[in-house]
Amino acid sequence: MQDKILLGFLMDGEKTGYEIKKLMENSTSFFFNTSLGSIYPAFGKLEKMGYVKMDQVIGDGRVKKRYSITQEGRKHFREWLAENVSLSKIRDDVLLKMFFFSELSVEKRCEQICSYIDQLKKQADTLTALKEKLMQYDVDKYMLKTLDYGIDYYLFTHDWYKRLLETLEDEK
Amino acid sequence: MQDKILLGFLMDGEKTGYEIKKLMENSTSFFFNTSLGSIYPAFGKLEKMGYVKMDQVIGDGRVKKRYSITQEGRKHFREWLAENVSLSKIRDDVLLKMFFFSELSVEKRCEQICSYIDQLKKQADTLTALKEKLMQYDVDKYMLKTLDYGIDYYLFTHDWYKRLLETLEDEK
């Protein structure tokens, strides 16, 4: 999975591991993020498989390892893109807590939901701001679409829990 | 995380690992599921920590290991429930593929989204059927709420991608 995202980021030009990490932070991080501690070893594997090749470059007086994608890498990535998609699980610990909400007092339930609503709103705002920023540059259409999904998802979830909170407060 | 769900399921009475697995399949599986291969070792750890205790029981002519939650276990579980919630990441491989959709032909993009829409509809229907079934019994209110979220989430995502498909088909 995370090897695919590395290949994906190399599709439009060579990059270092560190650069890809920075790019992720400003684009995919809300749904996909990877630590440097797994990016570097992943490049090693991709190189062994012949999907990327490395060039040692001196830039800013520093030695950097710049990776580029090979023809086989491109093929492999496009095959993965065309492969059947499947539903992934919602792995959400708020949902899990809500499942057992009967074990918690009404007050605590409200506190938890209030806090969550706050966080959802903030996340939606953060992504909206990110979108405004990115739209100033010439960013890929589908990168913006995923951002749109993110914004809409957090707004939907925000509204859902806000409605839940209203029913909770009636119970008080 | 998965130790919490085990404790949660024991809150309303003792159960075997196998029984909990079955319960999960009919309730939390759409957002949280755990294999038996991790349930059994998890019980071992919970027992060591004093959160559960085991009784060997003979039922149906079989030797079973029935676990019950201790007072410390209850305390630990309730503390976890009251702990600050935080946003979890959407780990969705469809979103990741959409991010790189420019690398795929318009036809393939539509195929992928069509297939995904289908799956989302089916999942919403499955959960709706599950809800009808559960409502016949006396199921906990918040268990049904999580199911409601699941249904609404899949419907929201279904509609979102359906709208995306319409814009994709205009491009053809």
Next chain:
DNA sequence: ACTTGCATGTAAGTCGTTACATGATTGT
């Protein structure tokens, strides 16, 4: 007789994170 479901458990492997370790450059 045979398959399915009940029931438990271990071992190997995957995938990822955090912490540790190092060191150069840039800005204050």
Next chain:
DNA sequence: ACAATCATGTAACGACTTACATGCAAGT
């Protein structure tokens, strides 16, 4: 001088999953 950021990498650990291994009981 000092902190922050750039840049790479490894080691330890965690949280799982799949496959393997076993065996009884119930239904067909």
